[in-house]
Every structure is written in structure tokens, then in C-alpha cells.
Amino acid sequence: MHDDPTPQIQVTVAAPADEVWRALRDRTRVRQWHGWDAPELDAEIDSIYFGDIEEDAEKRTLTANGGDRFAVEADGDGARVVLTRAPLSGDPAWDVYYDEITEGWTTFLHQLRFAVERASGARRRTLLFTGHDRADVLDRLGLKAVAELAPGSRYTASAEGRDLAGEVWFRSAHQLGVTVDAWGEGLLVVTGLPGPGTAGTPMLLLSTFDLSEEAFADLDRQWSEDGAGAAE
Structure with a gap:
């Protein structure tokens, strides 16, 4: 198990912060980087990014369903995406997958960067x-x-x-x-x-x-x- 109670993942994207934010808030764009081909992909995207969430579009922050928090920050001409994991839930049956989910977010954020920089649309x-x-x-x-x-x-x-x-x-x-x-x-x-x-x-x-x-x-x-x- 990890030592950091709320680990962070950071990825720098060579695109304006507002464009990167749209990659998090538009269903079609989220589909360009989240997950992989699976029958349940659209339902998963709806649940995580458009279900029980907290969003501040002006500050470009999103707390997804499950408590993981995204922040998109301007970084020169580009943007930095910072994902802060939710703390452990205290439920051993769920927390056993915590590090697995962190690894999944690492994959998806680098897929986000690729989609925005190399394959938008x-x-x-x-x-x-x-x-x-x-x-x-x-x-x-x-x-x-x-x-x-x-x-x-x-x-x-x-x-x-x-x-x-x-x-x-x-x-x-x-x-x-x-x-x-x-x-x-x-x-x-x-x-x-x-x-x-x-x-x-x-x-x-x-x-x-x-x-x-x-x-x-x-x-x-x-x-x-x-x-x-x-x-x-």
C-alpha cells in the first residue's frame, strides 16, 4: 500500500488550459482518453465525470464521483493537470484496489495528454x-x-x-x-x-x-x- 494518504499525479500538456479543461468536461472528448473499448465505457464516463460531482468551471477544478479531484492549471503556454486521489475509504474490501486505481489514473492522464496534443477530434x-x-x-x-x-x-x-x-x-x-x-x-x-x-x-x-x-x-x-x- 502507498505511504502518501492522498497521492498526486501530475501531467503537463502542450495546450491551453481551457482546451485541456474541455477534455475533462465534454463527453466526446473524455471518450478520447478515458479507459478502453468496452460496452460499459459510456456509462462509466457518465458516472465518474457527470454524476455525483463537484465542479468549479472558473477555477477549472472537478471532484469526480468517488472523490478524486482534478485541477487544470495554466503552465506557461500549456497546462498542468493535477489529480489528487481521495483518501482511503476505511473499507478494506474497497481500499485493496486503491493503488490499482492510482495506476489506472496514471495511464488515463497520459492518454489525455496524447489525445489533446496529437489526436484532438x-x-x-x-x-x-x-x-x-x-x-x-x-x-x-x-x-x-x-x-x-x-x-x-x-x-x-x-x-x-x-x-x-x-x-x-x-x-x-x-x-x-x-x-x-x-x-x-x-x-x-x-x-x-x-x-x-x-x-x-x-x-x-x-x-x-x-x-x-x-x-x-x-x-x-x-x-x-x-x-x-x-x-x-
């Missing part, structure tokens, strides 16, 4: 694969050395007949995000990596934007057949 589709081994997933993807590069660095990787190239998008204690040129505007996030503290569930999230149905189906089939894990 595009239709996002995200594949989710689970069940891979956290100890060797970077080796299997050819990304072990890439994980040591600074964000913004170009990379190429090849493993198991799969070639990847793009830019290191982010690196956190338990996650690696890289852009993938071959998917157009594409983002691959690897979660659950070994590191200090609680790593969360190992997952691969493959986000594409305005990819054709045929290309998306091919991507799904390739990664499923290559043993990326179980598709959700």
Missing part, C-alpha cells in the same frame, strides 16, 4: 490485453532498453516478429508509454512493470485514432496471435 479505439508476465514483458516487446530512454527520445524496437518505432511518451515507476508510428497516431502503454511499491495489474493498452476498421482488426488479430495476453 479523432475517433479513438483502444485494445486492452492482460495476463502477460510483468517480469519479461519489456523483453518480449523489445522495449527493455527503450524504458531507459528519456521521454521525447526516438526509439526503434523489434521482437517476436513485431517492429515498433516512435517516441517515448512517458515513464513512471510502473508504466511505459510509447507512440507507435505504424498506427498513425498510436500510443502503447505497458503497465504493471516491476518497481518500488505496488505495481498494479500488468496490462497492454493499444490506442489508435481514426484507424480504419480493417487496420484495427488486423492489429487486434496480430497482437492476440503474438501472445500479448488475453484481450478484454
